[in-house]
Structure formats: structure tokens, C-alpha cells
Amino acid sequence: MNEKQNNHEIIRRMRRKSLRNSLLNYGIVIVVFAIMQTMIATGHISSLLKGLLVPLCVYVIAALSLNLVVGISGELSLGHAGFMCIGAYTSAFFSNVVGDSMPDLPRFILAILVGAVFAGIFGILIGIPVLRLKGDYLAIVTLAFGEIIKNLLNVLYVGVDSHGLHFSTTSAMDLNMEPTGRQIVKGALGISGTPKNSTFTIGVVLIIITLIVVQNLVNSRSGRAIMSTRDNRIAAESIGIPVTKYKLLAFSVSASLAGVAGVLYAHNLATLNTKKFDYNTSILILVFVVLGGIGNMTGSMIAAVILTALPEMLRFLNNYRMLIYAIVLIVIMLFNWAPASLDFRSRMRERLWKKHGSDAEGGR
Amino acid sequence: MAMLDVTKLSISFGGLHAVDDFNLNIEKGELYGLIGPNGAGKTTVFNLLTGVYKPTEGIIRLDGKDITGKSTIEINRAGIARTFQNIRLFKDMPVLDNVKAGFHNHYKYSALTGILRLPRYREIENTMDERSMDILKVFDLDKEADLMAGNLPYGKQRKLEIARALATEPKLLLLDEPAAGMNPNETAELMETIRFVRDEFDMTILLIEHDMKLVAGICEKLTVLNFGRTLAQGVTSEVLSDPAVIAAYLGE
Numbered sequence: 001m002n003e004k005q006n007n008h009e010i011i012r013r014m015r016r017k018s019l020r021n022s023l024l025n026y027g028i029v030i031v032v033f034a035i036m037q038t039m040i041a042t043g044h045i046s047s048l049l050k051g052l053l054v055p056l057c058v059y060v061i062a063a064l065s066l067n068l069v070v071g072i073s074g075e076l077s078l079g080h081a082g083f084m085c086i087g088a089y090t091s092a093f094f095s096n097v098v099g100d101s102m103p104d105l106p107r108f109i110l111a112i113l114v115g116a117v118f119a120g121i122f123g124i125l126i127g128i129p130v131l132r133l134k135g136d137y138l139a140i141v142t143l144a145f146g147e148i149i150k151n152l153l154n155v156l157y158v159g160v161d162s163h164g165l166h167f168s169t170t171s172a173m174d175l176n177m178e179p180t181g182r183q184i185v186k187g188a189l190g191i192s193g194t195p196k197n198s199t200f201t202i203g204v205v206l207i208i209i210t211l212i213v214v215q216n217l218v219n220s221r222s223g224r225a226i227m228s229t230r231d232n233r234i235a236a237e238s239i240g241i242p243v244t245k246y247k248l249l250a251f252s253v254s255a256s257l258a259g260v261a262g263v264l265y266a267h268n269l270a271t272l273n274t275k276k277f278d279y280n281t282s283i284l285i286l287v288f289v290v291l292g293g294i295g296n297m298t299g300s301m302i303a304a305v306i307l308t309a310l311p312e313m314l315r316f317l318n319n320y321r322m323l324i325y326a327i328v329l330i331v332i333m334l335f336n337w338a339p340a341s342l343d344f345r346s347r348m349r350e351r352l353w354k355k356h357g358s359d360a361e362g363g364r
Numbered sequence: 365m366a367m368l369d370v371t372k373l374s375i376s377f378g379g380l381h382a383v384d385d386f387n388l389n390i391e392k393g394e395l396y397g398l399i400g401p402n403g404a405g406k407t408t409v410f411n412l413l414t415g416v417y418k419p420t421e422g423i424i425r426l427d428g429k430d431i432t433g434k435s436t437i438e439i440n441r442a443g444i445a446r447t448f449q450n451i452r453l454f455k456d457m458p459v460l461d462n463v464k465a466g467f468h469n470h471y472k473y474s475a476l477t478g479i480l481r482l483p484r485y486r487e488i489e490n491t492m493d494e495r496s497m498d499i500l501k502v503f504d505l506d507k508e509a510d511l512m513a514g515n516l517p518y519g520k521q522r523k524l525e526i527a528r529a530l531a532t533e534p535k536l537l538l539l540d541e542p543a544a545g546m547n548p549n550e551t552a553e554l555m556e557t558i559r560f561v562r563d564e565f566d567m568t569i570l571l572i573e574h575d576m577k578l579v580a581g582i583c584e585k586l587t588v589l590n591f592g593r594t595l596a597q598g599v600t601s602e603v604l605s606d607p608a609v610i611a612a613y614l615g616e
Contacts, residue, residue, distance in 0.1 A: 010509045011493045014460065017510075213479055220478025220485065221468065221492075224457065228465045231454035238414060238452075239532050240440035240469045249475060295456075 022215045025298055026208060032305075033204045040200075048312060054268045056308050057203025058084075058261045061210045063288035063304040064297060065257035068214050070286070071295030072223070073250035074230030075131070078282050079142030080258045082149045085277035086122050087115030087259025088266035089153055089185070092194040095267065096184050097160060108197040112206070112263045119259020122149075123252035131247040134233075146282055150274040158185040190273030191266075198268040206264060207301075210257050214297060217253065226250045291332045303332065365428050367392040367568040368413075368536055373422030375412060382408045384592045386422070388570075390536070390585075395562055396570045397583030397600065401612060404589040406572045407449060410538050413570075414446050415439040427535055441469055443535035447525040447542060449572075455514030459505060462513050462524055463496040466531025496531065502564065503527050503557065519550045523557065530565060537561070539571040543578050551575060555582050580604060588612065 036053065039045040062084060069077045091111040098107055122145075130141045157168040161181030168174040172183055185191055217223050225246040228236040236243055266272045288307060292299025310328060314321045335341050370388040374381065383405045390396045398406050411417045413424060415436040424432045431442050445466075454462050471488050478485055500506040503523040508516060513524060522542055529537060542558065543551045555578055561567055573579050579586065579600070586603040588595040596606045603609060 010506070011460070011497065014458065014510045216479045216481055217475060220475065221464075221471070221473060221488075222475040222478055224461050224465045225468055227457055227461075228454045231456055232452045234416075235448065235452035235454065235528075236465070237436040238440060238446055238448075239466045239528060240437050241465065242437055253475075 018219055021298075022211075022219070025211050025215065025301070028298065028301065029204060029207055029211070033200075036200065048315075049309070052309055052312055053200040054198050054203050054264065056305055057200065057207055058265045058268075059285070059288065059304040059308045060207050060301050061203075061261040061264065062258055062285045063292065063300040064207075064210050064214055065254045065261065066285050067289045067292075067295065067297060067300045068217070068250055068254040068257070070289050071300075072214075072218055072230065073226050073247055073254075075247065075251065076136065076139040076286075077142045077251070077254070078139050078279065078286065079126075079144075079146035080254075080285050081277040081279065081281035082142070082146030083119040083123060083255040083258035084262035084265065084281070085146070085149050085153065085274060087119040087256075087262030088272055088277070089191065089262075090118040090259075091115035091263040092191045092266040092272050093158070093184060095195055095197070096191060096193060104195065104197055107195075108202070108267065111197070111267065112260055115259040115263035115266075116256040117259075119262065120252050120256030123255025124248065126255075127248045127251040131251060132244055143279060143282070146277070146279055150277055153185075153190075153274050154188045156185050157183070157187050159183040188273065190271060192271040194266055194270070194272055196267060196270065198264050203264055206260055210260065211297065213253065213257065217250075222246065222249060287329075291329065291336065293336050299336065306332070366390060366425075367394070367427055368570070369423075369425040369428075370413070371423050371425075373409070373412060373419050373424065375408065375417055375420045381592050383412065383589075386589075386592075386594060387597075388587060390568055390570060392568055393562065393566060394568055395558070395582055395584050396568075397579045397586045398570060398572045398589065399574070399576075399579055399586060400589035400595070403591075405592040406589055407540060408592075409589070410446060410540055410572065413439075413538060414444055440532055440534075443533075444538065445529035445532045445534035445536075446538035447522070447529055447540055449540040449544065451518075451521050451525055453513040453521055453524060453528070455512065457513060458509065459500065459511050459513050459516065459524060460493070460496055460509040462528050463499055463531045464492050466528040467492050467495065468532075470531075470533055499527050499530055502560065519546055519554075522546070522554075526557075526561070530561065530567075535568060537567050537569045539569065539573075541572050541574065543573060543575045548577075551578055554578070558582055576604075 040050065062080060066077065066080050069075050091114050094114045095107060095111045126142065126145050130138050155169045157172050157175055159166045159175040159177045159181050161178040166175040166177050172186065175183065225241045226249065228241055229243045229246055233243055288304040289300050292301070292303035311321060311325055314324050317324060366389045368388060368390040370386060373383060373386040375383050386409060398409060400406055408417065412419050415434050415438070418433050422432070423430060426442055426444060429442060431439050434442065454465060471492050473484050473488050497506055497509065500509055503526065505520060505524060505527060508520065513521065516524060526539065526542065543554055546554060558569065559582055562569055583600050585598060586600050587597045588603060588609050590612045595612055596603045596609050
């Protein structure tokens, strides 16, 4: 009986550890939110920073979603901006079509669902053929996907009139709409007049939801299956885990969360076009994930915030701005990955939590 | 009825007959050894049995059911689990989670149940934890349940692989050189564990091994492979005294 209780003790300890890691992330988000709200209320915040709050939420969500693919599933996606683009366009389109026939909040909630579902569907469509392959194929195909989506949307014209929707890929004239018809997607000009529904509060709520989805998924049967295919595909198959199915699950959930980031982005701007959703953005999100520590959700969030805010904060340095930015990248990299730094941090953590074992690394 | 019944199994890679006309019959509860010099085709036989390779010819029956040509995943569900010559653990997952991953097809709840943390999630996780700890205890790994699998010492990693395979609740367990890299003490202990697993879980075991002491010590029957062909087959003591077997191992 004594032995049995010992078992329970280890399991309890493991559960406490995983719960603590999850709660830490919610805690950080809520504390930062509270600080920001206080600063806004007391007016101690520059208009520059205030304008950055929603984009910060966008990038945090994007980084968390990409970490699910890169860190948990162990695949490389270079097209996450493409999924954001899908989410942004479908939701902005939805909001524009529905217009004022619905109150703001329910419409925005529906728009978020629309963006998430469409991005998720595209994730499945891309994932089915590609995730069967091994190696770098996914990276190449997702990179291409991001660019293709961008270019397709650049020539897309959509209008709506009493007969319903009209599509064209040549010009607005070819839509053949009634004079009363309304043009919604205007090719390279994108979508304008999207209601500005995104607020910092909604952004933070979406971050929390993203965290819940990602963390709960990771700490479940499906999460173990996903990570087992990452650690050893052959062994995972040998114990009966359908590898492709779980890679696809991780990929499509990630795509749909990236779509949510896109929705938030689209409803923060008067005009939405595809310029922002190029491969530079995809790479930037990957940089957040790598710098924050692959598989480490806390790190992804912090890296996303620092690296999004920093270039703006450093504007006063003019020409030296990108130099400082690069130095910060290197410093973060060293802090995260240098053996001496890893050692130092694990010792600090031990002292803080008073626990043993070298497995304390990582904030999954 | 035989637990495993293999008839005329063959596979060739190009012109090379890696395994040729291989027959095997293992009764339920037997501890069976597959031995032979390096490159004889032992691991290829394992890969054929577990669906990693598709045989060119031949039939594999598990407990009377034809599993020839099925995928690795289907074969595991049908009841064959294995370990690997070069250890393949989920290194960046805790020891406990390695075993829980093995229970994947026995305790199920959907991804959505996991994300929403429905009551069913906690209920099944509890059962999985309990059962996993029971298996870990058999291998004396319960104290290390929270360590990352990659941080375990070598001998324990080998044991954890067996524990994970057992979690899939197989009818037939394939062990690919379980004693590789172990010192004599560890090997002796492993022999005890393998015997215990057979008795406790009522398991049928087929193992590849080079350590003759282990083979002679625990295997009831043997098949000797050489250049993909069966050299000798039968009761351990008889096979090991067969002149052809001695010649293959020691040279003429």
C-alpha cells in the first residue's frame, strides 16, 4: 500500500508541474493585460504603444499557433502568413457582407469562427498531400502556398448585389453587377471598410483561448500521439499511432489558430490587402518561435512581444535601429540556447521551486 | 492453434534474397529465439512480421488471422508489438508518457474532449496513469516516471521500450536484441524480467539475440538463420549442438 501511494506521489508531482507551467502562461498574459489597462486608464501610455497593442496580440497568437507545428509536431511550416491571410480575408468579407444587419459583438464572434474554419480547411487541404512526406517538403510547399494565396487574392474581385455574389479574376467591370451592387474585394486594393472590431481586450481573450487550445491539446492523448510522431515516427507506428492523422490534426489546428490571428489583424485596419502576408511575415513568426525556444509557449509569447514592439520603440535611434534589433536577436538567442545560460537558468529555477532533476527545462 | 504461423515467407531486394522460404510456428506462451550471424536476415524477419516491409511471398498468421501485407499500425492493433535494435524511445517525453502513448488504442477520448477537459478526460487519464505505473513497476522504472526518457541510463531505456510495447497489450512480443550493450549483470536481470513478463502477462515472445547465454538460458525453441535461409529449427539444446549451426557461428 505504501508503494501504491508512492506512485500517486510521482503522478501528482508531474501533474502539478504541468499545471504550473500552464497557469504560468495564463498568469503572464493576465498580469500584462492588467498593467496595460491600468496604464491606459491613467494615461501613461504613448499613442505609439497603444496602436501596437492589437498587432502584439496578433503576433502572439500567430507565434503560439506556429509553435504547435514546429515545436510540438516537429514539422517546419513557412506559410503561416498564408493561413493568417485566409482568416483575414474570409472574416473581413463576412463582416462586410453582413454589415449592420447584425450587432457588432455577435458578428465579430462569427467572423472569428469563419476565419478559423476557413484557415483550418486550407490547413487540411495543404496537409493531406504534404504531411505524408518526410523532410523539408512541408516547408517548401507551405512557402509556395503562402505566396500563391497572396497572388490569387491580389487578382480577386468579388461583389454582391440582389442576385447574390459575383466573382472575377480580371477586373471590377467583369463582375457584371447591378448598379446598386456593392464591390467588396477589390483586387490588389483588397477589402476596405471592414468594421474596426478588434480591441486589446478581445485580443487578450483570443490569446487565452489559443493558449487553452494549445496547452490542453499538448497535455492530452492526442498531444502525446503528436509528440510521439515527432520524437520517433517509426516507433509511433509500431505502437499503433496513425502518424499522418496526428500530424494533420496539429497542422490544421495550428492553421485555424493562425486564421484567428488574421481575423484580429483584419478587423484592426480600415483597409486590408495582401502586402503584409508575404513570406517575410511567415519567417518573422518562425523567428519568434525559434528565439522563444522551440516547443516553449511562454518563450514564443515573450519573443513575439519583444520583437514586435522593439523596432517601434527604437525609432528614435533612426539609422541604428536595425543594428540594435540584430544585437537583441543575438542576445536572446544566447540567453535561450547557450549551455552556460541553460545551466544558470536551471539552477535558478531549482532554487526558486526547490525541486530536483534536470528535466525542469522548457515551459511546455 | 499456433499464436504465430509463418509459411514460406520470402523477400528480395533487387536480386538479393534477404529472407528465403522462412517458416515459423510459435505456440501461445512460448519463448522463442531467432539467432544467426550478422546479416543473416533476423531483423528483416521482424520488419516483415511488423509490416515495415511487404513480403514478396508467403503468409503470416497471427492467432489464426491473416495479417500478411497489412500496415505497421494495423499489425500492432492485431496484436504484435516490438522493440528495436537501436533504441527508439520518445526521448523528449517523460517515461510515464512513453508508456501512456503505448495505451493509445486502448484508452480513447477525442482531441476535443482533451481540449475542453471534459470529465471523461480526467477519468481516462487516471486509468492510464494507474495502468502505466503498474507496468513501469514491473521494470523497476516507477521511480523514474517523471524523467525524460532520453535521460535514462541505457539499460533502463531498453526496459522502457519493452514496457511501452507491453502497453499496447500485444498477443506476441518481438524483442530485437534486448541485451545488446548490457553487462553480464544487467543481462542476467533482463533474463529474469523477460521470463517474468512471459509468466505474468501470459505473453508469447520471439526474440533476436546474440548473447548465447541469454538464448540458451530462456529460449525454449530456436530458429537459426544464415544468409536468409533457415539453417536449423527446434528445441534449444538440440539446435545449439547441431554441427551446421556451430559451423555457421565458428567457421569450419
